[in-house]
Amino acid sequence: MATAHQTAGPYWHMIDFPAWADLLRADGPNAGAEGERIVIEGTITDGDGALVTDAMVEIWHADPAGRYDAAFQGFGRCATNAEGRFRFVTLKPGPVPGRGNTLQAPHVQIAIFARGLLSHLTTRLYFAGEPLNETDPLLGLVPAERRATLMAEPVSPGTWQLDIRLRGGAETVFLDI
Amino acid sequence: MSDPIPYARPAPGTQPPLDSPAYRSTQGRAPLLAPIRAPHTLTETSSPRLSPLHYPAQADMSVHNGKAAMGERIIVAGRVLDEAGRPVANSMVEVWQANSAGRYHHVRDDHDAPLDPNFEGHARIFTDAEGRYRFTTIRPGAYPWRNHHNAWRPVHIHFALFGQGYAQRMITQMYFPGDPLLALDPIFNTTADEAARQRLIASFDLGVTEPEWALGYRFDITLRGPAATPFEEGDHP
Numbered sequence: 469m470a471t472a473h474q475t476a477g478p479y480w481h482m483i484d485f486p487a488w489a490d491l492l493r494a495d496g497p498n499a500g501a502e503g504e505r506i507v508i509e510g511t512i513t514d515g516d517g518a519l520v521t522d523a524m525v526e527i528w529h530a531d532p533a534g535r536y537d538a539a540f541q542g543f544g545r546c547a548t549n550a551e552g553r554f555r556f557v558t559l560k561p562g563p564v565p566g567r568g569n570t571l572q573a574p575h576v577q578i579a580i581f582a583r584g585l586l587s588h589l590t591t592r593l594y595f596a597g598e599p600l601n602e603t604d605p606l607l608g609l610v611p612a613e614r615r616a617t618l619m620a621e622p623v624s625p626g627t628w629q630l631d632i633r634l635r636g637g638a639e640t641v642f643l644d645i
Numbered sequence: 646m647s648d649p650i651p652y653a654r655p656a657p658g659t660q661p662p663l664d665s666p667a668y669r670s671t672q673g674r675a676p677l678l679a680p681i682r683a684p685h686t687l688t689e690t691s692s693p694r695l696s697p698l699h700y701p702a703q704a705d706m707s708v709h710n711g712k713a714a715m716g717e718r719i720i721v722a723g724r725v726l727d728e729a730g731r732p733v734a735n736s737m738v739e740v741w742q743a744n745s746a747g748r749y750h751h752v753r754d755d756h757d758a759p760l761d762p763n764f765e766g767h768a769r770i771f772t773d774a775e776g777r778y779r780f781t782t783i784r785p786g787a788y789p790w791r792n793h794h795n796a797w798r799p800v801h802i803h804f805a806l807f808g809q810g811y812a813q814r815m816i817t818q819m820y821f822p823g824d825p826l827l828a829l830d831p832i833f834n835t836t837a838d839e840a841a842r843q844r845l846i847a848s849f850d851l852g853v854t855e856p857e858w859a860l861g862y863r864f865d866i867t868l869r870g871p872a873a874t875p876f877e878e879g880d881h882p
């Protein structure tokens with residue numbers, strides 16, 4: 469039996485290191501890594517549409533070649549700010565092999581930890597307009613009318629926005645992984 | 646290439662349900678819709694390889710800037726294994742906690758209890774090849790919260806673990822044996838399975854205890870292991 473999750477609570481910032489939101493930071497594990505630099509940002513809201521200003525957001529994604537076993541470490545952490553926003557700087561991931569000889573569209577795994585979440589929520593960010601989105605195995609499991617909740621849109625060159633709604637409204641698709 | 650081995654799904658009742666009304670904050674934040682069950686791919690079965698080179702270890706919270714924190718010094722040690730009993734080796738573990746008076750070194754903690762200039766309350770350690778970890782700290786205090794009238798959190802230390810696949814990523818809390826607040830705590834009690842709850846409670850361990858220095862507590866952590874059969878996962882051939 470695996471140990472039970474418990475909420476990260478409101479004081480998780482004891483392990484917030486703001487530099488980690490920049491995966492390309494000069495003194496980090498990916499310094500000098502080459503690829504397409506992107507910004508990933510968004511706003512998190514709760515069941516009342518109120519801003520979630522105390523969440524811990526983590527990302528995990530493959531390198532530009534779609535690999536997890538190479539040097540690049542696609543891991544970042546960011547606290548949502550007073551506007552409920554998170555922002556990461558990283559390299560755009562490549563397509564990743566799926567199960568059974570399928571190919572997954574480029575994607576970023578997102579984990580959300582916060583007060584009120586007894587275990588973290590998992591979702592994915594995909595990049596709007598990516599041709600592989602049409603055949604991505606996971607997107608294929610998501611009802612068509614809800615896929616937009618996983619689709620980041622370009623808001624300026626290199627900057628992708630994905631807002632996350634925890635509950636109600638256009639609730640984000642969360643994944644049971 | 647061959648498919649990665651998926652992780653086992655939790656047995657019913659052994660994990661806390663997101664929608665737990667007794668823990669009031671869940672009611673604004675727990676999703677209303679059922680999650681989509683995702684097959685485990687390399688995204689779920691790979692994990693960041695976080696090295697002490699870029700994430701320096703710091704295993705002693707009981708001393709800050711060369712000065713001893715107030716409170717009862719303790720040692721916490723244990724092993725991180727998966728459900729198959731395999732050690733989770735060389736894996737980063739983060740811990741954080743309130744000080745001995747029950748106050749976090751955190752701008753939003755307004756509990757009227759003293760801050761300790763010699764206590765920050767976070768540490769980072771790495772498991773060894775056998776999955777063992779160990780750190781020194783101060784026994785934290787209980788603290789009030791506003792979930793319901795006269796609500797107090799039992800004494801606890803927060804733990805964040807990575808494992809070898811992102812599907813193993815987890816945050817939990819370690820509790821202390823004999824704490825009368827456990828029976829009253831909505832967060833602890835949301836997990837239905839009695840054995841699962843008991844596993845969140847550390848045990849006093851004379852073997853971890855250091856003579857004339859500090860009491861020792863043992864807290865072993867189990868991360869998800871491989872699924873019993875690879876076909877359980879609902880593969881898409």
Ligand SMILES: [Fe+2]
Binds near residue numbers: 477479798801
């Ligand atoms: Fe806490």
